[in-house]
Amino acid sequence: MKSSQDRLNDIVDKLRENGCRITPQRVAIIKTFLQSDEHPSIERVYEQVKVNFPTTSLATVYKTVNLLKEIDEILEIGFADGRNRYDGNKPYPHPHLICTKCKAIMDPDISLLDQLTTEVAQASGYRILSHQLEFFGICPDCQKK
Protein backbone atom coordinates (compact mmCIF):
# COMPACT_ATOMS: atom_id res chain seq x y z
CA MET A 1 0.00 0.00 0.00
CA LYS A 2 1.40 3.34 -1.06
CA SER A 3 1.67 6.19 1.40
CA SER A 4 -0.31 9.34 0.82
CA GLN A 5 2.96 11.16 0.23
CA ASP A 6 4.02 8.71 -2.49
CA ARG A 7 0.68 9.04 -4.23
CA LEU A 8 0.91 12.82 -4.11
CA ASN A 9 4.32 12.60 -5.77
CA ASP A 10 2.99 10.23 -8.41
CA ILE A 11 0.13 12.56 -9.30
CA VAL A 12 2.41 15.59 -9.39
CA ASP A 13 4.80 13.74 -11.70
CA LYS A 14 1.94 12.74 -13.97
CA LEU A 15 0.73 16.33 -14.15
CA ARG A 16 4.23 17.47 -15.13
CA GLU A 17 4.41 14.75 -17.78
CA ASN A 18 1.24 16.22 -19.23
CA GLY A 19 2.76 19.67 -19.41
CA CYS A 20 0.83 21.00 -16.45
CA ARG A 21 2.21 23.36 -13.85
CA ILE A 22 2.28 22.59 -10.17
CA THR A 23 0.51 25.38 -8.33
CA PRO A 24 -0.19 25.57 -4.60
CA GLN A 25 -3.93 25.39 -5.35
CA ARG A 26 -3.53 22.17 -7.28
CA VAL A 27 -1.43 20.61 -4.57
CA ALA A 28 -3.98 21.65 -1.94
CA ILE A 29 -6.83 20.12 -3.95
CA ILE A 30 -4.96 16.86 -4.48
CA LYS A 31 -4.08 16.68 -0.77
CA THR A 32 -7.72 17.18 0.13
CA PHE A 33 -8.66 14.16 -1.96
CA LEU A 34 -5.88 12.03 -0.50
CA GLN A 35 -6.64 12.97 3.08
CA SER A 36 -10.37 12.38 2.74
CA ASP A 37 -12.10 9.03 3.06
CA GLU A 38 -15.60 10.42 2.59
CA HIS A 39 -15.78 10.62 -1.23
CA PRO A 40 -16.17 14.40 -1.24
CA SER A 41 -18.30 16.51 -3.54
CA ILE A 42 -16.85 19.50 -5.41
CA GLU A 43 -18.37 21.85 -2.86
CA ARG A 44 -16.83 19.86 0.00
CA VAL A 45 -13.37 20.00 -1.62
CA TYR A 46 -13.81 23.74 -2.11
CA GLU A 47 -14.63 24.25 1.59
CA GLN A 48 -11.66 22.14 2.68
CA VAL A 49 -9.19 23.85 0.40
CA LYS A 50 -10.34 27.29 1.51
CA VAL A 51 -9.41 26.51 5.11
CA ASN A 52 -5.72 26.73 4.25
CA PHE A 53 -6.09 28.68 1.04
CA PRO A 54 -8.90 31.20 1.36
CA THR A 55 -8.47 32.86 -2.01
CA THR A 56 -9.07 29.68 -4.03
CA SER A 57 -11.99 29.98 -6.40
CA LEU A 58 -14.64 27.40 -7.13
CA ALA A 59 -13.77 27.59 -10.83
CA THR A 60 -10.24 26.46 -10.09
CA VAL A 61 -11.54 23.50 -8.12
CA TYR A 62 -13.71 22.51 -11.07
CA LYS A 63 -10.85 22.89 -13.51
CA THR A 64 -8.47 20.87 -11.37
CA VAL A 65 -11.01 18.13 -10.75
CA ASN A 66 -11.60 17.81 -14.49
CA LEU A 67 -7.87 17.67 -15.02
CA LEU A 68 -7.41 14.92 -12.44
CA LYS A 69 -10.33 13.05 -13.94
CA GLU A 70 -8.77 13.20 -17.40
CA ILE A 71 -5.45 11.79 -16.26
CA ASP A 72 -7.34 9.07 -14.31
CA GLU A 73 -6.15 10.08 -10.89
CA ILE A 74 -9.60 10.54 -9.40
CA LEU A 75 -12.80 8.60 -9.97
CA GLU A 76 -16.09 10.38 -10.51
CA ILE A 77 -19.08 8.84 -8.77
CA GLY A 78 -22.12 10.00 -10.73
CA PHE A 79 -25.26 10.88 -8.84
CA ALA A 80 -28.57 11.21 -10.63
CA ASP A 81 -29.28 14.50 -8.86
CA GLY A 82 -26.16 16.10 -10.30
CA ARG A 83 -24.18 16.25 -7.07
CA ASN A 84 -21.30 14.08 -8.17
CA ARG A 85 -18.70 12.92 -5.71
CA TYR A 86 -15.09 11.86 -6.13
CA ASP A 87 -12.61 9.28 -4.98
CA GLY A 88 -8.94 10.19 -5.09
CA ASN A 89 -7.72 7.15 -3.19
CA LYS A 90 -8.97 4.43 -5.52
CA PRO A 91 -9.16 6.12 -8.94
CA TYR A 92 -10.18 2.94 -10.76
CA PRO A 93 -13.71 1.57 -11.13
CA HIS A 94 -14.96 -0.17 -8.01
CA PRO A 95 -18.32 -0.68 -6.32
CA HIS A 96 -19.83 1.76 -3.85
CA LEU A 97 -22.36 1.29 -1.14
CA ILE A 98 -24.33 4.45 -0.55
CA CYS A 99 -26.59 5.22 2.39
CA THR A 100 -29.61 7.08 1.04
CA LYS A 101 -30.26 8.68 4.42
CA CYS A 102 -26.89 10.03 5.55
CA LYS A 103 -25.20 9.92 2.12
CA ALA A 104 -22.21 8.02 3.47
CA ILE A 105 -20.30 6.09 0.83
CA MET A 106 -18.27 3.00 1.56
CA ASP A 107 -16.34 0.55 -0.59
CA PRO A 108 -17.57 -3.01 -0.22
CA ASP A 109 -15.35 -5.90 -1.23
CA ILE A 110 -16.79 -7.93 -4.04
CA SER A 111 -15.14 -10.99 -5.41
CA LEU A 112 -17.44 -11.77 -8.32
CA LEU A 113 -17.15 -8.51 -10.25
CA ASP A 114 -14.36 -9.40 -12.64
CA GLN A 115 -16.13 -12.60 -13.70
CA LEU A 116 -19.22 -10.54 -14.31
CA THR A 117 -17.39 -8.12 -16.58
CA THR A 118 -15.90 -10.95 -18.60
CA GLU A 119 -19.31 -12.57 -18.90
CA VAL A 120 -20.85 -9.37 -20.27
CA ALA A 121 -18.02 -8.74 -22.72
CA GLN A 122 -18.24 -12.22 -24.19
CA ALA A 123 -22.01 -12.30 -24.47
CA SER A 124 -22.34 -8.84 -26.04
CA GLY A 125 -19.28 -8.40 -28.22
CA TYR A 126 -18.61 -5.04 -26.57
CA ARG A 127 -15.09 -4.03 -25.65
CA ILE A 128 -15.70 -3.13 -22.00
CA LEU A 129 -13.59 -0.18 -20.87
CA SER A 130 -15.10 0.73 -17.56
CA HIS A 131 -18.01 0.12 -15.27
CA GLN A 132 -19.91 1.64 -12.42
CA LEU A 133 -21.63 -0.32 -9.67
CA GLU A 134 -23.58 1.38 -6.93
CA PHE A 135 -25.67 -0.17 -4.20
CA PHE A 136 -28.19 2.03 -2.43
CA GLY A 137 -29.52 1.22 1.00
CA ILE A 138 -29.66 2.15 4.67
CA CYS A 139 -26.50 1.85 6.71
CA PRO A 140 -26.51 0.07 10.09
CA ASP A 141 -26.41 3.39 12.00
CA CYS A 142 -29.38 4.89 10.16
CA GLN A 143 -31.40 1.68 10.61
CA LYS A 144 -31.28 2.20 14.39
CA LYS A 145 -32.67 5.73 14.22
Added chain:
Amino acid sequence: MKSSQDRLNDIVDKLRENGCRITPQRVAIIKTFLQSDEHPSIERVYEQVKVNFPTTSLATVYKTVNLLKEIDEILEIGFADGRNRYDGNKPYPHPHLICTKCKAIMDPDISLLDQLTTEVAQASGYRILSHQLEFFGICPDCQKK
Protein backbone atom coordinates in the same frame (compact mmCIF):
# COMPACT_ATOMS: atom_id res chain seq x y z
CA MET B 1 -44.64 -10.88 -21.43
CA LYS B 2 -47.16 -8.09 -21.20
CA SER B 3 -48.23 -6.19 -24.28
CA SER B 4 -47.49 -2.49 -24.54
CA GLN B 5 -51.23 -1.83 -24.33
CA ASP B 6 -51.54 -3.78 -21.09
CA ARG B 7 -48.67 -1.91 -19.54
CA LEU B 8 -50.17 1.41 -20.58
CA ASN B 9 -53.39 0.41 -18.84
CA ASP B 10 -51.52 -0.66 -15.73
CA ILE B 11 -49.69 2.64 -15.50
CA VAL B 12 -52.87 4.62 -16.10
CA ASP B 13 -54.62 2.66 -13.35
CA LYS B 14 -51.75 3.28 -10.98
CA LEU B 15 -51.87 7.00 -11.70
CA ARG B 16 -55.60 7.03 -10.96
CA GLU B 17 -55.02 5.13 -7.71
CA ASN B 18 -52.64 7.90 -6.75
CA GLY B 19 -55.29 10.55 -7.38
CA CYS B 20 -53.70 11.75 -10.62
CA ARG B 21 -55.66 12.80 -13.66
CA ILE B 22 -55.20 11.21 -17.05
CA THR B 23 -54.37 13.92 -19.54
CA PRO B 24 -53.54 13.47 -23.22
CA GLN B 25 -50.05 14.81 -22.52
CA ARG B 26 -49.43 12.18 -19.86
CA VAL B 27 -50.69 9.39 -22.08
CA ALA B 28 -48.49 10.61 -24.93
CA ILE B 29 -45.43 10.68 -22.67
CA ILE B 30 -46.09 7.19 -21.32
CA LYS B 31 -46.61 5.86 -24.84
CA THR B 32 -43.31 7.38 -25.91
CA PHE B 33 -41.54 5.44 -23.19
CA LEU B 34 -43.31 2.19 -24.02
CA GLN B 35 -42.69 2.47 -27.76
CA SER B 36 -39.02 3.32 -27.36
CA ASP B 37 -36.24 0.82 -26.87
CA GLU B 38 -33.48 3.41 -26.84
CA HIS B 39 -33.64 4.54 -23.20
CA PRO B 40 -34.55 8.12 -24.12
CA SER B 41 -33.44 11.32 -22.43
CA ILE B 42 -35.95 13.96 -21.30
CA GLU B 43 -35.15 16.03 -24.37
CA ARG B 44 -35.74 13.02 -26.63
CA VAL B 45 -39.12 12.32 -25.04
CA TYR B 46 -40.03 15.97 -25.46
CA GLU B 47 -39.20 15.87 -29.19
CA GLN B 48 -41.17 12.67 -29.69
CA VAL B 49 -44.24 13.89 -27.83
CA LYS B 50 -44.25 17.16 -29.75
CA VAL B 51 -44.63 15.28 -33.05
CA ASN B 52 -48.22 14.40 -32.17
CA PHE B 53 -48.77 17.06 -29.52
CA PRO B 54 -46.95 20.23 -30.54
CA THR B 55 -48.15 22.39 -27.64
CA THR B 56 -46.63 20.19 -24.94
CA SER B 57 -44.15 22.02 -22.76
CA LEU B 58 -40.82 20.78 -21.48
CA ALA B 59 -41.94 21.51 -17.92
CA THR B 60 -44.81 19.07 -18.29
CA VAL B 61 -42.44 16.39 -19.52
CA TYR B 62 -40.26 16.94 -16.47
CA LYS B 63 -43.23 16.84 -14.12
CA THR B 64 -44.62 13.66 -15.68
CA VAL B 65 -41.25 11.93 -15.68
CA ASN B 66 -40.84 12.72 -11.98
CA LEU B 67 -44.32 11.40 -11.34
CA LEU B 68 -43.63 8.15 -13.17
CA LYS B 69 -40.36 7.83 -11.32
CA GLU B 70 -42.09 8.24 -7.97
CA ILE B 71 -44.63 5.53 -8.67
CA ASP B 72 -41.81 3.27 -9.93
CA GLU B 73 -43.03 2.96 -13.48
CA ILE B 74 -39.87 4.25 -15.11
CA LEU B 75 -36.24 3.75 -14.16
CA GLU B 76 -33.81 6.62 -14.13
CA ILE B 77 -30.36 5.87 -15.53
CA GLY B 78 -28.02 8.42 -14.01
CA PHE B 79 -25.27 9.86 -16.16
CA ALA B 80 -22.38 11.73 -14.62
CA ASP B 81 -22.76 14.54 -17.16
CA GLY B 82 -26.29 15.30 -16.01
CA ARG B 83 -28.04 13.97 -19.10
CA ASN B 84 -30.05 11.25 -17.46
CA ARG B 85 -31.95 8.72 -19.47
CA TYR B 86 -34.99 6.60 -18.71
CA ASP B 87 -36.33 3.11 -19.14
CA GLY B 88 -40.09 2.67 -19.19
CA ASN B 89 -40.06 -0.94 -20.23
CA LYS B 90 -38.11 -2.42 -17.36
CA PRO B 91 -38.70 0.00 -14.48
CA TYR B 92 -36.75 -2.09 -11.95
CA PRO B 93 -32.97 -2.00 -11.36
CA HIS B 94 -31.05 -3.90 -13.99
CA PRO B 95 -27.63 -3.59 -15.63
CA HIS B 96 -26.93 -1.48 -18.68
CA LEU B 97 -24.27 -1.68 -21.31
CA ILE B 98 -23.50 1.71 -22.75
CA CYS B 99 -21.50 2.46 -25.89
CA THR B 100 -19.40 5.52 -25.17
CA LYS B 101 -19.17 6.36 -28.87
CA CYS B 102 -22.75 6.14 -30.15
CA LYS B 103 -24.43 6.33 -26.71
CA ALA B 104 -26.52 3.24 -27.41
CA ILE B 105 -27.75 1.47 -24.31
CA MET B 106 -28.56 -2.21 -24.17
CA ASP B 107 -29.61 -4.57 -21.40
CA PRO B 108 -27.21 -7.47 -20.95
CA ASP B 109 -28.35 -10.61 -19.16
CA ILE B 110 -26.40 -11.26 -16.01
CA SER B 111 -26.93 -14.27 -13.85
CA LEU B 112 -24.65 -13.42 -10.94
CA LEU B 113 -26.16 -10.11 -9.86
CA ASP B 114 -28.58 -11.28 -7.18
CA GLN B 115 -25.84 -13.28 -5.48
CA LEU B 116 -23.71 -10.19 -5.52
CA THR B 117 -26.37 -8.08 -3.82
CA THR B 118 -26.86 -10.67 -1.10
CA GLU B 119 -23.11 -10.86 -0.58
CA VAL B 120 -22.83 -7.10 -0.11
CA ALA B 121 -25.82 -6.90 2.24
CA GLN B 122 -24.46 -9.62 4.50
CA ALA B 123 -20.90 -8.33 4.62
CA SER B 124 -21.88 -4.68 5.29
CA GLY B 125 -25.00 -4.81 7.44
CA TYR B 126 -26.73 -2.41 5.03
CA ARG B 127 -30.33 -2.96 4.06
CA ILE B 128 -29.93 -2.81 0.27
CA LEU B 129 -32.87 -1.17 -1.45
CA SER B 130 -31.63 -0.66 -4.95
CA HIS B 131 -28.59 -0.77 -7.15
CA GLN B 132 -27.22 0.55 -10.37
CA LEU B 133 -24.80 -1.29 -12.62
CA GLU B 134 -23.43 0.23 -15.78
CA PHE B 135 -20.80 -1.11 -18.13
CA PHE B 136 -19.13 1.32 -20.50
CA GLY B 137 -17.45 0.22 -23.69
CA ILE B 138 -17.45 0.19 -27.46
CA CYS B 139 -20.22 -1.68 -29.23
CA PRO B 140 -19.44 -4.12 -32.10
CA ASP B 141 -20.60 -1.61 -34.73
CA CYS B 142 -18.42 1.22 -33.47
CA GLN B 143 -15.40 -1.10 -33.20
CA LYS B 144 -15.51 -1.59 -36.97
CA LYS B 145 -15.43 2.13 -37.77
Added chain:
DNA sequence: ATACATGCAAAACATTTGCATAAGA
Protein backbone atom coordinates in the same frame (compact mmCIF):
# COMPACT_ATOMS: atom_id res chain seq x y z
C1' DA C 1 10.26 35.95 -20.67
C1' DT C 2 6.49 33.49 -21.80
C1' DA C 3 3.15 30.35 -21.54
C1' DC C 4 -0.13 28.61 -18.53
C1' DA C 5 -3.16 28.97 -14.21
C1' DT C 6 -6.02 31.78 -11.31
C1' DG C 7 -10.08 34.33 -9.89
C1' DC C 8 -13.78 36.92 -10.96
C1' DA C 9 -18.05 37.59 -13.28
C1' DA C 10 -20.93 36.34 -16.91
C1' DA C 11 -22.79 32.62 -19.58
C1' DA C 12 -24.53 28.16 -20.36
C1' DC C 13 -27.22 24.15 -18.98
C1' DA C 14 -30.56 21.29 -17.04
C1' DT C 15 -34.20 21.30 -13.89
C1' DT C 16 -37.71 23.37 -10.77
C1' DT C 17 -41.16 26.64 -9.39
C1' DG C 18 -44.98 30.25 -9.30
C1' DC C 19 -48.93 31.49 -11.20
C1' DA C 20 -52.79 32.40 -14.35
C1' DT C 21 -55.46 29.65 -17.44
C1' DA C 22 -57.34 25.29 -19.17
C1' DA C 23 -59.47 21.04 -18.53
C1' DG C 24 -60.32 16.25 -16.18
C1' DA C 25 -63.47 14.04 -12.82
Added chain:
DNA sequence: TCTTATGCAAATGTTTTGCATGTAT
Protein backbone atom coordinates in the same frame (compact mmCIF):
# COMPACT_ATOMS: atom_id res chain seq x y z
C1' DT D 1 -68.10 22.65 -9.91
C1' DC D 2 -63.89 22.05 -8.02
C1' DT D 3 -59.51 20.62 -7.98
C1' DT D 4 -55.51 19.33 -10.52
C1' DA D 5 -52.54 19.82 -14.77
C1' DT D 6 -50.66 22.72 -18.27
C1' DG D 7 -47.66 26.14 -20.27
C1' DC D 8 -45.18 30.04 -19.90
C1' DA D 9 -41.56 32.65 -17.83
C1' DA D 10 -38.72 33.41 -14.11
C1' DA D 11 -35.81 31.32 -10.67
C1' DT D 12 -32.49 27.88 -9.13
C1' DG D 13 -28.34 25.28 -8.80
C1' DT D 14 -24.40 23.50 -10.94
C1' DT D 15 -20.76 23.64 -14.13
C1' DT D 16 -18.27 26.11 -17.84
C1' DT D 17 -16.14 30.02 -20.13
C1' DG D 18 -13.83 34.59 -21.30
C1' DC D 19 -10.58 37.49 -19.99
C1' DA D 20 -7.36 40.38 -17.39
C1' DT D 21 -3.95 39.52 -13.99
C1' DG D 22 -0.69 36.68 -11.57
C1' DT D 23 2.84 33.12 -11.47
C1' DA D 24 5.49 28.67 -12.38
C1' DT D 25 9.06 27.28 -15.20
